[in-house]
Structures are given as C-alpha cells and as structure tokens.
Amino acid sequence: MHATIYHNPACGTSRNTLAILRHAGFEPTVIEYLKNPPDRDTLLRLFADAGLTARQAARQKGTPFEELGLGDPAVSDEAIVDAMLVHPILINRPFVVTERGTRLCRPSEVVLEIIPPLATPFTKEDGEIIGV
Template sequence: MDVTIYHNPACGTSRNTLALIRNAGIEPEIIEYLATPPSRATLEKMIADAGLSVRDAIRKKGTPYDELGLDDAALTDQQLLDAMLEHPILINRPFVVTPLGTRLARPSEVVLDILPDSHKGAFAKEDGEAVLDSEGKRLV
C-alpha cells in the first residue's frame, strides 16, 4: 500500500503515527515537510481530502501564528495558505495520505482509520498509552 506521511521527527505525535504505520507492515514515503514543504496544490488537496478547513490545518503552538496575526478572521484561505507555505512550521502534522483516505493524525491513532487491518501485534505510544492489543486490535 502506498502511504505518505508529512513528518516532523521532532514531534511525538508524528513519531507515534509513523510507528503505527510501520506496525501495520507498511514502510511509508516519509516527507520531512519542514525541509521539503508540499506544493500549494498538494497542501490544498490534503486539507480538503481530510475534510478540514484551512484554519483547522494551521498549527498555532510553537509557530509564528500570533506574530503573523493569523487569528484575523478577515484573512482568506489563500492568505493562510501563503503563510503556511512561507512558514511550513504552520502546517499541522502529521498529514498521512493512503488509498483509503487522508487524515491529519492528531491524535496519532486517527491514522488507523486509513490503514489496512494488518497490524503486527500490540502497540503503545511513546508515553505508554496502549493503542493496539496483542492481536493488533484497536483499543482506543
């Protein structure tokens, strides 16, 4: 199965999502979006396919969101996308694209909605929260 994750290795949610994908027996294409941001068309498509608004896809914490005044309700989606492309840290993460759909995997177990049921046993997040049981069945 072709799976792409827009990944930030410094983010625990992104690392947990990547580990869940691998637990399904899939080695995804990993795009470190801070170094290689998606194109505008790709970003727009991921946001739309995930059923989000552009505002839903913006990360506020640890970003220049406030300094750039992005909380201004008068800003258009195109202006918000411009900011996200100029400052990729504003793109919330991780986005995951599979043939079964696209999700912003927050929390990380959201990715299970778009992965095949092929998990290789138990899985717990980095913080110890159990997500899959010993048979690879979803707990949360």
C-alpha cells in the first residue's frame, strides 16, 4: 500500500502523522506543501476526496486567514482556494492519501482510518499512546 502526506515538518500533528505512517510500515511520499504547493486541481481533489469544503480545509491559526478577509461567511470556497494558491500556509495539514481514502489528519490518529491496523502501539510526541 502506498501513502502520500502533504507535510509541514514544523507542525507537531504533521510530524506525528508521518511517524504513525512509518510505524505502520509505510515509507510515504512526503510533499512539503509549503515548498511545493499543490495546484488548484490537486487541492480540489484532496478536499473532495476528504469530504471537505475549502473553508473546512483552511488553516486559520498562525496564518493570514483573517487579514485576507477569509473569515467572512460570504467569501466563496473558490476565493479561499485562490488564497491558498498564493499563501499555501492557509492549507491545513497534514492531508494523507492512501488507497483507502484521503483524510485531513487532525488529530494525527485520524490517519488510522485509512491504513491497516497498527501491529504495535504508537507513542506520539506528547506521550499519548494510540493504536492499543
């Protein structure tokens, strides 16, 4: 089974998700989306496959989300995607794609929905144990 993770190494949730994938035996394709942002079609596919709107997939904390006026409910998903293309930090993370589905893995254990069961428990950076 193959996995792709849209990863930000500065994000603890993203690091934990990547570590869970590796613990499960994957060596995923890692796309550091801040360095190599996805194009519009890829973003729209990720959101659709995860069952999310662009607004639901937008990261607000630590981003220019409010400064850009994106918090206004009248702002369209198309406008949010346009902003994500210019400011990839607005894309929430991490997105993971496997043959079993696509998920925005917040919290990181959401990735367990799209990979085989863990053979052994995994300890997250904060000491929380999952997969037991």
